Amino acid sequence: MAESPQATGPRRETSTSDKLIDVVSRYGTIASLVACVAIFSLLKPDVFATSQNFFNILNQVSILGIIALGLTVALVQGLFDLSLAGMATLGGYLACKWLAEGTFGSPAVAVLVVLALALVIGAFNGVVVAYGGVSAFIVTLAVGSILTGVVLGVSDSQTILSGIPDGFLIMGQGEIGPIPMPVVFLLIVAVVLYVFLEQTQLGRHMYAIGGNAETARLSGIPVKRYALLALGISAACAALGGMIVAANLGVGRPQGVGDTYLLDSFAAAFIGASTLRPGRFHILGTVIGVLLIGVINNGLSIMGVETFWQYAVRGIILLLAVFAASFLVMRRR
Amino acid sequence: MAESPQATGPRRETSTSDKLIDVVSRYGTIASLVACVAIFSLLKPDVFATSQNFFNILNQVSILGIIALGLTVALVQGLFDLSLAGMATLGGYLACKWLAEGTFGSPAVAVLVVLALALVIGAFNGVVVAYGGVSAFIVTLAVGSILTGVVLGVSDSQTILSGIPDGFLIMGQGEIGPIPMPVVFLLIVAVVLYVFLEQTQLGRHMYAIGGNAETARLSGIPVKRYALLALGISAACAALGGMIVAANLGVGRPQGVGDTYLLDSFAAAFIGASTLRPGRFHILGTVIGVLLIGVINNGLSIMGVETFWQYAVRGIILLLAVFAASFLVMRRR
């Protein structure tokens, strides 16, 4: 059921242009990112190309980034996680609720409890996928529906507006030096997951499972447990993203928080999979994908482009960016 | 990337327990459907188990069904089509607009023009996927964004309510005998696509490509063209679905029409892929998936279950249904 991006066709190539093709395909999306930055800077130098807007873009993409990075871990193993929308909503809402009602006095404790809960829910997804043998797509879709229902039920559709302590709001509104807190979280998540996937035994095993689960299993890797881990991480990142949204806005919304980020996080991860290491999901790629989406959104908004143009232009830029990367890879195969 | 897990590996002779498992897994989702019908009939015999409600359910699932059946064709080849949301919205809106403004006098012509346009857009998706080597997921996401923007731009966000001729509304509101027109369309689409996928060379080639694109290519099947065909069919079905929605309610809405059906149509197709022929997308399976979703929605609504419970219970039933089917398949592997 996995998505097979490689197309097939006559292969021709000359060793002379090989290196060039390689470079272009690896750096295609990065080049698109640079091109977007250049164009927006030219068109709106005083607004776009400022250090303030730089942090602003980072701040805007940080929530998408955190969610997309978690999703990347699941996608490395070929697992689509559609529950992350519901998970983000639940995470943000529960943290606000528990803190507003005083269930937990300390924001840190509340955040940790929510993250632990998310890990458990994600691991449940993993159990059904690995031991039940159901495709992750449908499991996470169903669980996402359950989460949506639960948070509506728990909240009675009421947004939590008051009683959220400042210690929690700082997660979304604070700054460390010039760096907004959401960006700090994004950086932490990116570095941790980068090290996790690239430098640890667990990450190595995940790539092996994603590449060929049967080989991994026959090499003695407990393949099934990794589905729990991957979907757990994905869920925890989604919940963290949801909490940062809540802290940023200062309200606990029972609806619609995560949905905003669902498709964009897939888009970012898939853009990432055509960056630097074509065909592989990886953290650096997703970061590039997130930045590309962030720059496009920010640039188009700053230019005051009409909404419908924003949709259309965004689609076109995405298409061009990924096309630039993939077209040449394909020719090389 | 997409390697089918059952392609290789140890194989066993069939024993009696294997046969039983086989039956249970093949008919797991069907059994779940029957169970749902039985339970709802017991709980609300006078309302649920009526012939009127039977057609009512069919009517309610017919649009989802048409879209999901088109998607099934794309999924047979391993192509995710996320543009169908935008495509359905565009299709419904354009037909209404052209008819209300008198661009086309005849509803039939308008419908055919919209279908042709959808085929072209779907084929464009296919071109980028097959010849550009970009993954269908990201191409259709980008194209969906473009379509969303286009319909917003064309409509200036205004809903069309008046001036839509009755000849068009009949598509959604008419009846043939006791059968509502949307159901008639569903039946036609189901039969046509069933015959297409199961009984024609084109359809069998699609399964070959979905099974192993490289083998298909080496066998001389013009693999790339099939991406155009599959995504074209998927887009045309989405547009048809969108037009029937518009005709059913008598409004041409410029946003949100298709999004309602996006995830559900994937859910239906994935449920279908664990029905009768585990691991394969197929028309009959998708029909079962669509009916299961329809019966759950209708039953819960008839029982007056709270909305948040509807989300939750629906998720749980989906999980159980697919679990029933897949668990045993997996054990057998």
Next chain:
Amino acid sequence: MTTTQNEPGRESAARPGPLLRVREAVKDYPGTRALDHMDFSLEAGEVHALLGENGAGKSTLIKALAGAIALTSGTVEIDGSKVEVRNPQQAQALGISVVHQHGNLVPELSVTENVLMVEGLGRRIGVLVDWRSAHRRTRALLDRVGLPDLDPHREVSSLGAHEQAMVAVAKALASNARVIILDEPTTSLQPAEVDTLFSQMRRLAEEGIGFVFVTHRLNEVFKVCDRITVMRDGGLVGTWQAAELDHDSLVDQLVGAEKAIAHEAFTATAPPREVVLEARGLRGDVLRGVDLQARAGEVVGIASLPGEGAGEVVESLYGMRRVHGEVLVEGTPRRIRNPQQAVAAGMALVPRDRLAQGLVSDLSIRENATLASTKSYRTDPVLRLMRRGRERSEVAEVMAQLSLKSGGLEKEVRTLSGGNAQKVVIGRWLLRRAKVYLLDSPTAAVDVHTKGEIYGLARSLADNGAAVVFTSTELEEFVRVCDRVLVLHDGAVVGELAGDDITVNSIMRLSFGRKSV
């Protein structure tokens, strides 16, 4: 390079040139020249062996002829006139039909759909598939490849490897091809099946079809081939009439005189030591109470007809099948319900299906090699950071020991040729220092030189104290490497052979269920 060009013997019809000719074929991959000015020609009515070591370029040449890849430079001629083979459709139009080394069949589809994939299923009333005639045509073809009882409705994924191989041949026969190219079709076939295939080839050759036949089993070459072409490093070594060469001189040509190895025996020189692996009363879907012992220092062969127990014993020992029975490693009973527990117990599997079960093609050689031993390269059980430096040096050491030929340890495994890929799988278990090696047809698709290396490896593993369990579809291999052979028939051990009693004939007789040797 000495090239003996021989004029083709038979079927010298009035044609301007040979049926098929390739001149100056060059194929470059990034960093590799897979074909280097290769010349080859095929006459109508001949069976022409295309031989060479792993990675010599045989499959590359075949893929170019099939239109699966495009040559960097070089020409292809049919009947003396230059043709373009830019895609598989063009190859088919030219009458070239190929059984590729991998991926000939779509496992999800029925036998009929696979066999008729090139030809088309045929239609009735306009667009609908005429299933009845399709199945009939398929049955006729299956008949020809010796599978008269195979139900053409069956899904290919439900067939055994040997049945799949013959279905692939049937698929090649389905088209009205003038050239049929078979890239290692016999790898997973039993001797009797090989004979069926050969008689079909001879029959069709008599009708004027030209065959290109790739194999690493040299005895097959002399059984069926008229001419022999040997490749090395992407280029031509020479072409001979089969009668001009014998086994030894062919080996010289294949591997180069300096590397040639004698008919070395790989059997034990010292008596076996303590029991390392013991299995008692293995019972399952196929097995009916199999006992087995393997001692340090011995290579134990397990032989049977397909589906009659040999493969099942290996899979059961490795936890891939649920069976009843007891397994002891170094005298300790081990519960082995899954491969993970098997690995933990010190077992190693070199699986039969290298691509699907042995390798992660998109990962590097290094990452594949350390897949089973990541634990020994991690810093600690909490952070689990990988020590790449140590990993790299140990992999390099083991791969040097196995004389792996590659473009570097960071290259993806998918770029390796068959034999070299097999060495990566073996290297994985050397790095893990396993105690029990289950070698399931380890020499399938491996060239004659590397085969020798693998036999030697099996021996040195045993000598260093491991128990080695060995299976093969080539019975001569049991004779060359095994100290003891258990022969299974219908899920039970029907005989145990040792020393000089191990002969191809004795194994064959026992496996057909004849008790007495």
Next chain:
Amino acid sequence: MDSDDESSSNGNSGDNSSNGDSGQAAGPVEDLSIGFVAVNLNSPSINGIKDQFVEAAEEKGWTVEVFDGQGDQAATNNAASDFISRGVDVIVNNSSPNAQMTGVMKEADAADIPFVSIYGGFVEGVDAEIGTNEFINSSLMTAEMANRLEGKGRVVKLNWTVLQALRDRDAGFDAVMSENPDIEVVREIEVKVPGQVEDSYDQLTNLLQSDKNIDAIWLGWDELAPSAVRAIEEAGLEDKVFAVGFDGNSFAWDLIREGSPYKMEPANPFPLMGAKAIETIETIVGGGTLPSKVVYMKPCLVNEQTVPAEGEEPDWENCAFFPGEV
């Protein structure tokens, strides 16, 4: 308001007396730069407010920078913060719930930049809020529905109580219903969003199939009107059941004009809100005083008698609101 707009208006400001009067102007203000943020300009009503605002501001020679969050509230807040640090003269929030922008308000306050909102719901920290009082609107509309039923009958309510404005309408409904013991609320349906149009159609169809004895349907907002009408007609109840709703989308007026079962709604004067906001900003920046920080605008009652001709708008200045005025 479309349901997916995160709009809300707040009924507890305690002061809803102002009605188009924005206090003492303190002389013309020139050369203002305005940061205008909207959570989602896809919605026609939100977009309409933006258009009117930009038009009126540009007439005055002000510069307006528009940011469209496309549904992402966090991005919208960031854009507002960004405007503040770039030193715009005024921040205008178009239709995001102010309760979700308290962080922005603090920043604006610290930078001494006025924060004006349209349809954001009053919260502490807002310098001016322009909106409508949905509790009052709903009370009136529900009362009118009860009058039509002559105090007796069976009613179904469809709403989505996640949005504050829709909650206010819900409260108005409850308040009036508690006064009408002979009106039975048969079912309160919480609509699924997104997918509200289809869901309301399915849910009503299912309900009317089992229970034909319904007299009226109360809709939280008029996007649901076409599906309600369709469900009523399909059940063959168009002569018995009528529906009421809220907001003022032109397709809803089409339904009213056609004599469909959708009978009436209060239409909010979205097009006037932009201009009203300009007026209010002028007052604030010019140093004038507002009689109240909450500026409630008067809706128009749209029913069979008052519905504007196709393609036209009600006479926002002089229209009737109370049924008695018609």
